[in-house]
Amino acid sequence: MRHPEHQYLDLLQRILDHGDQRVDRTGVGTRSLFGAMIRFDLSDGSVPILTTKRVYWKTAVKEMLWFLTGDTSLQSLLRENVKIWTDWPLAQYRRATGQDISQDAFEQRVLTDDAFAAQWGDLGPIYGKQWRRWQGADGRVHDQIAGLVETLKHNPASRRMLFHAWNVAELDQMALPPCHMVYQFHVTSDGRLNCGLYQRSCDLLLGAAFNFTGAAALQLMLAQQADLRPGELVWMGGDVHLYLNHLDQAREQISRTPRPFPTMRLLRKPANMDGYRIEDFHVEGYAPHDAIKADVAV
Template identity: 55%
Template sequence: MTLPEHQYLDLMRDILETGDLRIDRTGTGTVAKFGTALRFDLSDGSFPVLSTKKIFWKLPIKEMLWFLTGKTNIRDLLIENVRIWTDWPLAKYRKETGHQIEQREFEDKIVADTDFAEKWGDLGPVYGKQWRKWMGPDGKEYDQLGDIIKTLKTNPASRRMLFHGWNVADLDKMALPPCHLLYQFQVTNPAEVNLEALSSNSSLGWSLLGRNSVKEKARVSLMLTQRSVDSALGLPFNLIGAAALLHMVANIVDMDVGELIWSGGDTHVYLDHIEGCLTQLSREPRPFPKLKSLRKVDNIDDFRIEDFVVEGYDPHPIIEFPVAV
């Protein structure tokens, strides 16, 4: 039986078998493909958490919730026991001070000492800062995601419902330029349409009558575009985070969830991840779990990790992959 996760495994297999061997920024080395895509129908409540390795799914949702605050300091993440962003400020601290502090000691100091956190825990104007608090040349902050939610409610047929983090003026201030850089929403069945008028006006004589004979509730879908993606470690997190965002937005605007479409630029596997990838490819995937939202929420800022319940997750054992900094 072909399951949605087979798409991911096929992508990983294709990278390993036909990818281009490359020297990367971190010096680790990668094998990479350029221009890739995945597509998941989430309308039945499916939640894209990979089963061929255990993923602690709350971590990417907590990360997404942190992004949505517009904050950029890892202290808030560490308080939630999320350590996926520590490597970059830790590397900066070690380089600038010469103190080869252990990671856990560094994290504990970030949590306990707000002055230390302010100096060493900030990542620069990354992700959420651009999504929710983009600073315009007029000195005004722009809430890209907030504007999308308004548009979904008032003009759901719009083709301009997108936000991104690639703020050229701020790139050199960021610990890491955005990898998942563009999110675009689209609504299926956005409004009642005059099908007879559309059909009669079509120069090709398309027969549209009956296509929407049974009016369905509007469904919102999301396409995520990444310029660069660590396929073994980052991509599984990115899929969960994007799917959680899609569910949150659908909840707020009272629409059903549609598809999650993902597209990648430089889609790579680090050379020191290959052994773990081969282990993962040897495993048989299982059906995606289901995501349940426990309550109706009216404001994107009001979601909490307790609002997410994942049911039926049955993963294979965890596979450890090192982070390339």
């Protein structure tokens, strides 16, 4: 049977061969395709943590746990040694002040100066705020995650089990509008939880690996809370692209042979979705190729 990671590698190759070269928001430029799908089967305990390069899976899971808290402060992430969101507030600070502060110095100020963190380290109403505290026009606040868990438990045949983050009224306040914007869920008659993730924009070299890992962790948590078993993770991409400064790295990754996916399991069952910690996730059998370095386009 063909390794499921080949779906990802084939998509990299298709973009290299047939991607439309265009100028993008960042000014770096991309090769882009529109519309893609990858399916991963989680029912045997395996999870799609890519093996053709090392993926720092704990960072991806910590980011997902941060989203689930509803927090939008960079300070909280940095306390967990997660630095993948620093680029956007740092760029905003440099533009606004004209100071060419280093990333390390900026992160230290966010960590140690609460007033500075409040002014420059808040990312706006991004994912977690929308997932846990979506505010309607009538002022009511909606916890989409809590509502989803209740529906999974009590009405698993529903076709309305989803949450999303594309709040049009608040997009201009976000450090970055949501890329992985809609998650929809489906429960089979034999108790398997399937997850469909639609990603409007995907940095295929850097972002996708984290999106696969975070979504798989989320699926395991939801399945556990609803007494279900993980099924398929179906990833769907809109504008799927490689930045022009990532092409050589993509070719390097394609040249590598996938290794078996690791397994992921939860070591305990918290009372609700708010109770999970990084220590609850146990990954076994992860033996990837070396990491591939590439710059983030901001």
